[in-house]
Every structure is written in C-alpha cells, then in structure tokens.
Amino acid sequence: MNDIAFDIDHHIATLTLTRPHKLNAVTPDMTTRIREAAHEINTNRDIRVVVLTGSGKAFCAGSDIAELDSYPTAWEFRDRPDYCDAIRGIRKPVIAAVNGYAFGGGLEMAMSCDIRLAAGTASFAAPEIKLGWIGGGGMAAFLTHSIGPSNAALMLYTGDPITAQQALAWGLVSATHPSEDLLPAARELAGRMAERAPVAAQTGKLNLRAAYAMPLENCIQYERDLQTVSFATQDAAEGREAFKQKRPAKFTGR
Template sequence: MNTFAPGTDQITVQVDGAVALVTINRPEKLNSVTPAMSAALEAFAAWANEADEVRAIVLTGAGERAFCTGSDIRTLDSYATPWDFRNRRDYCDALRELRKPVIAAINGYALGGGLETALTCDIRIASTNASFAAPEIKLGWIGGGGMTALLANSIGASNTALMTMTGEPIDSARALSWGLVSEVVAPEALLPRAFELAATIASRPPIAAETAKANLAAAFNLPLAQAVAYERELQGITFATADADEGRAAFAEKRPGIFTRR
C-alpha cells in the first residue's frame, strides 16, 4: 500500500482499510491552519486522488475544542500585497479537488475557514459541542474560500445572511435544523459514526461513488435540463465499468460484490 507523508506533524494521515483519516493537528491553536499545513493538505489531496486503496476520507480536528478555526491570522500579514493574498493556494481549494467522498467529523469550533473547510466536505456530522460561525466580518473582511456560496446552497439565503453579516455563532442543534449538518452525535460517538459512514461508502463501487460526487457538484452548477442530461451521461459511463458488471453479477448470485475501481 502507498503511504503519504504530510511533511508536518500538524497534519496527520492514517489509512484504515479503504478509509483515510485526516486530522488537523494543532489543538493548542484551535487547529488554525498555517501555510505549511495548507500545503500539506494540498499534497494529500493530490495523493489521495491517485491512491486506489483510498475510497473515502474522514476529516477532523485534534482535541476536544476545535475542528478548525481557519487560517492562523498571524500569518496573514506575511503576504506582500492584497493581490498576493488573493492569489494564494488555499486549503479549501485543495479539498475541493478531492474526487473521493469526504466526511467532516466536526468537533468543537468550526469558524471562518474552518467552516468553509467543513462546507467543502460532502457529508457533515457534528458533535453536540460543535459550533459554527463566519466571524470574518468582525475583523473587517469576508470569507474567501466559498463561504457565502456554500452556505447559501446549504442553509438558504436568509440564514446565510444572518451568519455572514453578524458573525455570530450557531450551535449544533441549530446547524442540524438548518441542514448545515446531517447528524449530531455525542462527542465520543463522532469518529466512530464518521468511520461507519465512510466504511459504508468505501464498500460501494468506487467509480460510482466518485461519479456521484461529481454529479452532485454538477447539480448545483447547471440548469436543470443540463444537469439531468449530464447525469444520464455519467450513468452511461459508470454502467460500462467492470465494477458495474461485478455489481450485476453479485446481485444475481446473492453475494457481496468485489469492486476494483475499474
């Protein structure tokens, strides 16, 4: 099996079966992200996309206080000009490039870029102690990693306005009622539940799972008629794979399928 070395102990990667656990590991700073950590996440995304053995990913934060609180504000003054800041490679950009399904296991604070990180994931589950905020407005700017668009697609325009224009946090119960997260569980149940979901996804034919992710992105970006037509094309592609042949054979023979990402 291929392995991945992040190059920093502030991002850790553990592969268990077909599931990769990625941990933002800077709990003493509420898992705020430095440029070196962002580069490690970018490198992980490139590696995971080519790693056949990885079929689903769980993303979480170390410790009990925070999932991620976004970029370390102390590093933001290192950019020579606002143009340099605008053109930086961002960790949310890297995570959006992942073709494999990603589950966010949100423990504690998901603030600013940390909320954007969670929104970039395909499925979000939260612990009861999680809280969510877009606090950039308090500092004089707005989110730049997809905050408004991703929130609006998730919780609607009015709720997005409430979060981005006040900067005030919401708790996990409200996040669930708004549809920001799919489930809320006790803190001790968070990672086991995330792994359970990831293992279920990893057991599915991987090309189909990756295609379902691409199709969902298209559904939010294309007019309805084009989205339906695109889905039909993707269905045709997946139907022609060896995994689809195996799926039909396994169904007929009443046995689990053995899928090879081919």
C-alpha cells in the first residue's frame, strides 16, 4: 500500500501522508518515500515550492510506535533514517498545511517546514514524555524558537495538546483556516511564492537558517554574501528590468 502521495503542478509539489487509518503515523517504508520525494524536490528545477499535508483527521501522529521495537538496540534506533531530517533538508520553501493532529514526530515534521498553516480543528502536542522518552527530531529547539522557553517547557513536560487557536497565539502557526479552506489557502500561498525568484527564495532560506545559529555580525555578513550571489543571477537582472518597464517579472531560476 502506498502511504505517500506526491504530485507536481505549476511549480508546486504537494506531499501528502495517506495513512489515515493510523493517523498518518510514519513507518520506515514511509520514511524512505519521504526521503525519495525530498531528493526529487531538490533536484527537479521545475519545483519551486512544497506543500506538506496529511489525509483524514491527522496531519501526522509521529512515528508508528508499533514499529519502534523492530530496532535491535537503542543505538540502531538513534541511527535510523529520519523523516524530519528529510523535510529539513529540502532546499526550497516548504509550507505545512496542518489539517489535524500534529503529535510527536508529526509536530517536529511541521516545525521542520518553513511556514505552518493550520485548520481550526488541528491540535499540537509533544506527547513523548507520556511514553517515557523525549522527542529526537528537533522538538525542544524548534519549540523554544517558535513559542518561547516557558511555553515549550509546558508542552514538553506535560505532553498535553494545544489547540490551533493557542498555537496561533503563541506563534507556532502563521494562520488558521476552516478545514475545507486550508489546502486551497496553502496552495494559493504556494502559488504566490512560486512566482518569486527561485534562487532568491533558496538563498533566503539559507539566511533564515543562519539566523538560528550564527552570532549577529556573522549572520549579517553571511546575508550580504548571499545577497551578492542572488544579485548576480539572471533573475535579478530580469527583476530590475521588469521594475524599469513597470511589468511583472518572469523568473526562470537562473
């Protein structure tokens, strides 16, 4: 059974988890497919933006717990291929359309995306503590950066879910939509982003990542270097020419 759907339309790749009877909990086979899709996204020049979502009432409930005892040792569990690493390794902008439960690794997967939109009925949790362990896909780092250390501690130490409205108030998501409007809203946003210069979008993503990790002066210098790279592209020349001619720019990713 194929538990991942992947399609490309008008420069937008949509990656959908399609295991609704298990709340889209991720198996090792699904991880392989997600990693393959991430590679396709990075190497296919036609793809400019990605939308990641789930089917049914869940975005993703994390790893399939029934599969975790298949690892002979904790060390082999630690070294397993990771689906959050695959999403985080996508070089192009990624929008998470969180349609339902985003729990555990599913929350980490959503936070591995650049922008998060949520259905009003979605909920978010870091429930690993209820099972005796903690997240391992960036849970603490992402939550601390997204919602602050106190709110992150509240989620990590209780494992209890928060609503989409609370997630919006805390800054975990950028917007909420009625369930039926979520995917159209994500695709409309992706369409606007796909019209922008692809090299500028990818260098902008590198710049945002640097802002997490670098001291301020280093980050500004890195930004200036990235600006120089993007300024030298054909798309930048097209953007300047379009501005002078008062017409929309036509970017090609070169």
